Every structure is written in structure tokens, then in C-alpha cells.
Amino acid sequence: MRRNGGRESEVRDVEILLDELYATAPPHFVSRRAELAARARTDGRAEDARRIRAARRPTLAAWAANLLWHSQPTESRRFLELGRGLREAYRTLDAAEIKELSDQRTSVVAAMSRQAATLAREAGHRLSDAAQQDVASTLRAVLADESAADLWATGRLEGALTPPTAFPSGEDAAPASAAPAPKARARPRTEPKAPKDELAERRRQKREQRAEKAREAADAAHQLLQKRRTERQEADASLQRARARHDLARQQVADAEQELSGAREELRRAEQERQAAEERGGAARDAVTAAERAAREAAETARNLLGELD
Structure with a gap:
């Protein structure tokens, strides 16, 4: 049992490592892959090392989507839920509702694409216009195609995804605006109609439930868009405040450097004056010493002369 438990733990570990690898920026992907594979091989996990070596470096757009x-x-799971609702809506809703959801889809894809670009930039890699378009294309594919949604949900895309030309509508599920079907041949009066009416009612209720889910997903996506716009406004305001503080600090540094330069010049002049004063003091001390010596000599001479007179 411990052996099986250990293997399950190793499987979880390698999945975590692969998730980490595909979240690694493309310029560092190869070196990180080699490092993780070598670690697995050293630990005796040959199969894990093989899986890690088999990982392919993603494009910059695919990495941003990951x-x-x-x-x-x-928010990503809500985005997947929106895709499920939209795909169902294209099979069941009328043209007006489809247009409303499609407009919201465009807004949400734009918001999510900007979020991916922001995350990439914060990680040190600015997306080009082409890469941002690939991110948006991938997100549109996630909304339109279930298999694309499943791929994105792995978090290990290697390249950008391409959406279909339109959402699948299903040939057997025409929208409500379609022309009415031809009338069926009259049935005998003795055939009961209630079961057919009940079936139609259940189908109608299911369509309404699916429509309601799609609307809820669209509302959630719209709220997400508003949240992202608010966050962007707050980020812009924070950037302006940071720039103002930076400009003030730079001016303070310039003023301090100027003041320091003036203080250094004042120190240089004071040092020169100190040296000159020390030189004058030394000369004065030498003069005093010489005068004291001359006075002593003169006093000695005077005493000698007075002694001769006596």
C-alpha cells in the first residue's frame, strides 16, 4: 500500500512540476525543463523525467494564456462556464439574444486578453501586438469550442488556438426566428395529445433553463469586465501617484546633491584657512622662541657687564 501511495504522490508531483514548467516564460523554458528532468532522473523517476523532457516550449501567446x-x-473557470452557456445559447436562443451575448463575449475576451498581457508584463515579458492577437484568438476558441476549452483548462498550451468561423448552432436545433415547420398530417381524433404537449413543455423549460444559465454567465462576465476596468483605473491612479513621488524624490536628491556640493566647497575653503592659520601660528611660535632667546642673552650680557664694574 505504501508503494502505491508513493507512486500516486510522485504522479501528483510531476503534474505540479509540469504546471510550473508551462507557467515559466519561454526564454527560460528549456533550461528549467532540463533542470526538472535532471532532478527527476537523479531521484530515480525515469518516467517523470521522460514526461518532462517531452514538454514543448510554448509560444509567448500560449504562455500568457497558461x-x-x-x-x-x-475567473478562468467562470470564463469556461460562459463558454458553455454561449455554445448552448447558439443552439437554443433567438437572434436578438445571441447578438446580446456575442457583444458581451467580445468585451470579456478583450478584458481577459488585457489581463493576460498585464500578467506577462509583470513577469518581465511584454507581448507584441501579434502575440496579444493570438491570446485573444485563443480565448475566442475557448468560448466557441469545447475541445479548445479542455486544452486551455490543462494550463499547458504550446501554441495559440484558432476559433471556428462561428459558434456551432446544430442543424437539428434551429433558432426561434426560423420559419415554422410544415403542419403535420392530421391524427385521428382518438389519439391523445397530452403526452406530446407535456414533452414540448419540458423541452421549452429546458431551453429556458439553458438560456437563464447563459444569461447568468454573461452577467458574471460583465461584472468581471467592470471589475477589471476598476482595477485598471486604480492601477493608473497608483501609477500617477508613484510618478509624482518619484519626481519629488528626484528633485530632493538633486537639491541634496547641490547642498552637498556647496558644503564640500565650504569645507575645502575652511581647510585652506586652517592650514594658513597653522602656518601663521607656527611662524609666531618660532618668533616668540627667538625673542625669548635674545632676551635671555641680553640679560646675561648685562649681568656680566655689571659684575666687571663692581
Whole structure:
């Protein structure tokens, strides 16, 4: 049992390592892959090392989409839910509702694409216009195609995804605006109609439930868009405040440097005056010493002369 438990733990470990690897920026992907594979091989996990070596470096756009999935799990799952609702809506709703949801889809894809670009920039890699378009294309594919959604949900995309030309509508599920079907041949009066009416009612209720889920997903996506716009405004305001503080600090540094330069010049002049004063003091001390010596000599001479007179 411990052996099986240990293997399950190793499987979880390698999945975590692969998630980490695909969240690694493309310029560092190869070196990180080699490091993780070598570690697994050293630990005696040959199969894990093989899986890690088999990982392919993602494009910059695919990496940004992976980063979005790993960094924003709650919002990413809501995005998947929106895709499920939209795909169902294209099979069941009328043209007006489809247009409304499609407009919201465009807004949400734009917001999520900007979020991915922000995450990439914060990680040190600015996305080009082409890469941002690939991110948006990937997110549109996630909304439109279930298999694309499943791929993104792995968090290990290697390249950008391409959406289909339109959402699948299903040939057997025409929208409500379609022309009415031809009337069926009259049935005998003795055939009961209630079961057919009940079936139609259940189908109608299911369509309404699916429509309601799609609307809820669209509302959640719209709220997410508003939240992202608020966060962007707050980030812009914070950037302006940071720039103002930076400009003030730079001016303070310039003023301090100027003051320091003036203080150093004042110190240089004071040092020169100190040296000159020390030189004058030394000369004065020498003069005093010489005068004292001359006075002593004169006094000695005077005493000698007075002694001769006596």
C-alpha cells in the first residue's frame, strides 16, 4: 500500500512540476525543463523525467494564456462556464439574444486578453501586438469550442488556438426566428395529445433553463469586465501617484546633491584657512622662541657687564 501511495504522490508531483514548467516564460523554458528532468532522473523517476523532457516550449501567446489560467483560476473557470452557456445559447436562443451575448463575449475576451498581457508584463515579458492577437484568438476558441476549452483548462498550451468561423448552432436545433415547420398530417381524433404537449413543455423549460444559465454567465462576465476596468483605473491612479513621488524624490536628491556640493566647497575653503592659520601660528611660535632667546642673552650680557664694574 505504501508503494502505491508513493507512486500516486510522485504522479501528483510531476503534474505540479509540469504546471510550473508551462507557467515559466519561454526564454527560460528549456533550461528549467532540463533542470526538472535532471532532478527527476537523479531521484530515480525515469518516467517523470521522460514526461518532462517531452514538454514543448510554448509560444509567448500560449504562455500568457497558461499564465492567465494559473494566476486567475476563479475567473478562468467562470470564463469556461460562459463558454458553455454561449455554445448552448447558439443552439437554443433567438437572434436578438445571441447578438446580446456575442457583444458581451467580445468585451470579456478583450478584458481577459488585457489581463493576460498585464500578467506577462509583470513577469518581465511584454507581448507584441501579434502575440496579444493570438491570446485573444485563443480565448475566442475557448468560448466557441469545447475541445479548445479542455486544452486551455490543462494550463499547458504550446501554441495559440484558432476559433471556428462561428459558434456551432446544430442543424437539428434551429433558432426561434426560423420559419415554422410544415403542419403535420392530421391524427385521428382518438389519439391523445397530452403526452406530446407535456414533452414540448419540458423541452421549452429546458431551453429556458439553458438560456437563464447563459444569461447568468454573461452577467458574471460583465461584472468581471467592470471589475477589471476598476482595477485598471486604480492601477493608473497608483501609477500617477508613484510618478509624482518619484519626481519629488528626484528633485530632493538633486537639491541634496547641490547642498552637498556647496558644503564640500565650504569645507575645502575652511581647510585652506586652517592650514594658513597653522602656518601663521607656527611662524609666531618660532618668533616668540627667538625673542625669548635674545632676551635671555641680553640679560646675561648685562649681568656680566655689571659684575666687571663692581
